[in-house]
Amino acid sequence: MRSFLQRLHFPFYWYMNPFIRAIARLGELCSRTVTRPQITAGWWMSVRMVFLLFLLSPVALHAQHFGGNPPSLKWRQINTDTVRIIFPAGLEMQGQRVANIVHYLNHNTRNSIGNRQQKVDIVLQNQTLESNGYVMLGPFRSEFYLSPPPSSLELGSLKWEEQLALHEYRHVLQNMNFRQGISKVFSILGGQLGQAAVTNIAVPNWFWEGDAVTMETALSHQGRGRLPAFFDGFRGLMLDQRNYSYMKIRNGSYRDYVPDHYELGYLMSVYGRNHYGQTFWRDVTTDAVRFRGVFYPLSQSIKRRTGQNITGFYNATMQEYESYWKENATRPEITPATPLQAPAKVVTNYRYVYNAGPGQWIALKSSYQRIPAFYLVDSTGKEELITRPGGGFDDFFSYRNGRILWTEARYDPRWIWKDYSVIKLYDRASGHTSTITHHTKYFSPDISSDGQYIVAAFTSPQQQYGLHVLNAHTGAITKALPNPENWYYTYPRFSANEQEVISPVRNAHGQMALIQQNISTGAVTFLTPFSFNVMGAPVLANDTAYFSGSWKDVNNIYALPLASKQLFQVTDRPNSALHAAIDPQQQQLVFSEFTAGGYKLYRAPLQAGRWLPVDTAANAHSAWLRPDLKEGEDVLTIAPHHDYPVKKYPLFSHPFNLHIWVPTFDDPDYSLTLYGNNILNTTSTAIGYTYNRNEGSSALGADFLFGGWFPYLTAGVDYTFDRSALTQNRRRLYWNELDWHGGIQVPLLFSSGKYGRSLSLASTYHYLKTFPQGFKFVDDGIQYLNNTLVFNNQRIKALQNIYSHFGQYLYLQYTHSIGNVPAEQFYGRFDLYLPGLFPNHSLVLQGAYQQRDTMFRYSFSDNFVYARGYNEPFYSRIYKLGANYHFPIAYPDWGFAQLLYLLRLRGNVFYDYSRAYDFRNQAYTTYASTGGELFFDTKVGNTIPFSFGVRFSHLLDQDPAGAARNRVDFILPLQQLFSY
Structure with missing residues (x-):
């Protein structure tokens, strides 16, 4: 039980x-x-x-x-x-x-x-x-x-x-x-x-x-x-x-x-x-x-x-x-521009771009099939992969003289709210990637032309903002620029002489301005006045700042010569431009513009004589972008x-805070449970009743989890009434059962770069006491420890990828008794995720092993993944090897009556091989099967992602529990509800 x-x-x-x-x-x-x-x-x-x-x-x-x-x-x-x-x-x-x-x-x-x-x-x-x-x-x-x-x-x-x-x-x-x-x-x-x-x-x-x-x-x-x-x-x-x-x-x-x-x-x-x-x-x-x-x-x-x-x-x-x-x-004045690449068959984004020489550009590219990467793109559309960044809180990067700079997220292993943003640098000459800072909270870094200094925006837990100039080799702060108004800096850039920083800032009223700040003195010069028009990341070329701005109905590229401080509109496009780069030798402008196929790169001649001056005090938005919502x-x-x-406000305030009744139907168990969490989400409570249809037994129980310290602490008690079992002489025995339990859990997070990693350790002590009704158990009580280790490492994946292209999942569980009643069970499972032949294909290899004692004085829960198509065999130890090849079949994008929407059909072909040792007969039995699975990825009622499928299994060996060699199972999220 x-x-x-x-x-x-x-x-x-x-x-x-x-x-x-x-x-x-x-x-x-x-x-x-x-x-x-x-x-x-x-x-x-x-x-x-x-x-x-x-x-x-x-x-x-x-x-x-x-x-x-x-x-x-x-x-x-x-x-x-x-x-x-x-x-x-x-x-x-x-x-x-x-x-x-x-x-x-x-x-x-x-x-x-x-x-x-x-x-x-x-x-x-x-x-x-x-x-x-x-x-x-x-x-x-x-x-x-x-x-x-x-x-x-x-x-x-x-x-x-x-x-x-x-x-x-x-x-x-x-x-x-x-x-x-x-x-x-x-x-x-x-x-x-x-x-x-x-x-x-x-x-x-x-x-x-x-x-x-x-x-x-x-x-x-x-x-x-x-x-x-x-x-x-x-x-x-x-x-x-x-x-x-x-x-x-x-x-x-x-x-x-x-x-x-x-x-x-x-x-x-x-x-x-x-x-x-x-x-x-x-x-x-x-x-x-x-x-x-x-x-x-x-x-x-x-x-x-x-x-x-x-x-x-x-x-x-x-x-x-x-x-x-x-x-x-x-409108006739739309700026003509030519796409830099041929149309892609899959949604693809080029979000930021920099000039890397005549007719060459560095861009951040991602798609529904590929995770983000930096590419070298030339004027013919040819692309060369440079390197791939890891995940961060912002996808922006900067480039100068062969050096790519960006930020990545890092996390405290135990306290998941506590995270960081570190600066990463890639040197094209050496091909080396280095981490410049650690345990920092930086955004939008830029590097000096000689590669010696970095300027980056920072934010602190106390909601203080500013700019730091860093040593590009050690990450040490060499200068903290003054910020008495606590402006929020976005995308700082070194000026041409590298004595100033150019940056958009946001003030306390939510207005933005472009400023120039002297690194030595901290003196600020306003290049544009504060307004509610937003600005993107500037790029400097020939002492002119180019950036995306919102002065019109779409975001366009604007230019501001630092000497005159007169704002000009460079492009006039039908949809918004995100970022731009200048090729001064070929007098070309390349910019990223949003389309139905993602952000695409366009190029246009850089014709300063055709730029239009902008009145920064005027509101040029159409009426639909100036709504009066009364x-x-x-x-x-x-x-x-x-x-x-x-x-x-004490950490332990309102620890129970019960808020929901939940019925659970998991045949043969039917439960009604009252759950609670405190507002700071450091405690969880469950109080409930469960009825077991097979035995006719009832259970009352309560569990409590506290996550405000290290490690997590758990405690609980269950009391079960009228447990029963049928003896060999057809006599039914009844007893009650009390289970006290408590333990610790250590959840750790090690995610960094392109990988999400977690490790969870847990140990729970159980004291199980039985109260027979009219008879006596040989073992009327048992104490045991349940110990688990779960490790997960998954490379980030693109939208269409079914599984990660590289990942591992390891689950180990060892449960053993303490005291005079011998009982133990070991279970281990390992899954390995590998890329397939095509971008959205995945090869998943699985291995599992379970061993349990042969005394059968007490049996623990069974989580083993048996070979598909077979019933559970009799064994004292068993192992399984499996191979799965997953692949997409079609993307129908079709539904009916707002009830069911079919997003994707995907398939899987598999092979399972398992051997179980029967200690009574002292023999190994092989269970091998092969087959295929068809999955339907849907949305139910336009709301719930719901995947279901059907499996065909061909048994290569005899199933001791049945004669059929071919089986069809329906695959549902909870369990196989039907089997033929």
């Missing part, structure tokens, strides 16, 4: 329990560039969908860095009737600012969403360099990742905690006001994640994010709705005449570029507001979460108010915006500045 801990897979229940994984993903409304779509569905379909989510979802819960902050971090709180702001000591100013903005939003911006009230906790995280934020139910909280984004083109230049407050608190208001009708019923029955499951079924993810982007735009002088780059995706599809269906836009594609739900949501949100009023979406979403309508309640509500279902509404939205974009794209004034200028009381 498995312990309650084992039955619930606790403490890693969020990784293993399909119900938890599904609804927790639905409950997590993350402000990220890419998240998975949600469901738009009718009531009856929704009920069935809920159970599908409960039973079949393969989606993994993003665990939000459980226990990721060191205990030395001291927490403070501002606690009001509206919000509790929790932040590290030293960030009182940021905590007060967020509290004031949230209070203003709560009292003054509800008309378009509703007036329901609920207090929320907001945690400010300052140890990570990731720029992000999210709101989550289960428990109800929000987290702000305070490091600003290195680039301003995509997310804007507003002060980061202020933009997060505008965007994320809108999600808070959405969750408050969607708790009504059927949603409220499920919140009572299933807790906060029950509400999350139903509201995300009723309201698609594009509305959650589109409405939040609408509010950040309406309540500030900027927001993504005023940024040209935010519309590049849909504008690129329009320019390439790709008219994708609503279902494809909702579900994405492995084959084609599809804009994300932020862009889709904003366009549809604003279209609805402009044509049907400010409260249009409040009324539509109220109908949806109450499931007013038998099928597709959100679509039906839209149709009642507009005469169009959701597909027609989407088409009308696109038609209106495309009319704006076509008008801009068909939400009042700029909140960031009128929000009050109350001084709220600040108190300590």
